[in-house]
Amino acid sequence: MGKMEEHLIKLQHNCVSDRRHYASNQLIRIMHEHVLIFRKNDCWVVPLRVIRQLQQDLRESTLPTWRDLVQAALEHCGKSAPLEDLYQVLESTEKAKRNPHWKKKFARPFNSGKNLNPFAEGLGN
Template identity: 40%
Template sequence: MENIIIKAQHNCVSDRRTYGGRFIPIVHEYVLLLRKETPLVIPFLMTYRVNSDIRDMPGATWRDIIADILEDCNGRAPLEEIYRRVEGHKRAQSQQWWKEKVRQTLQINPRTFEKADRGIWCLVKHA
């Protein structure tokens, strides 16, 4: 920061109004003067579209992954199909006991998954 300038405000909309109570109108403003070390370098953010598999995204949870698989299977799939679709993805490759993790995730998320029949899981339908 190079300097701070405090200056009086002029021609404000609030100058033409009358306020009741304990209102204190702003009569000055601060101007901060900043010096940039590299004035020709401007940081900016670019967005672009990427088609990516949710199972390979770093922030995806096991619940997200399995819910995505079940959505792709019209909300219902046998456990073996879920295994088949999870297998080979980064999340499964990084965990030795990934099949056990899939079963655990299905069982501990009753608001998301329900057992429709022996070995068949589906998404819970919310009204």
């Protein structure tokens, strides 16, 4: 952001709100405003945000949610599969490898009620 060079305090004159009457007189009127002036530390350095579009296999990352993984497993199995087949698909994911209790986490997306219905998606087999 840089180094602050000046801090100016400017009085407010002839404000439109000064002439208005409000139902509650508890309103604090603004009588001044602050103006902060900054100087960049380095003229060659600017704030920059880089957005990259990548393709990554969800199975190799710990970033996807269990809901993401379950939905991908259902799509992989053709929208209908026995529970053991889904376990087999998900056990190779990085997220499952790092969590010994991953099968308990597996049920959470179905219990949340967010667009995953185990019977509509084929888990009722």
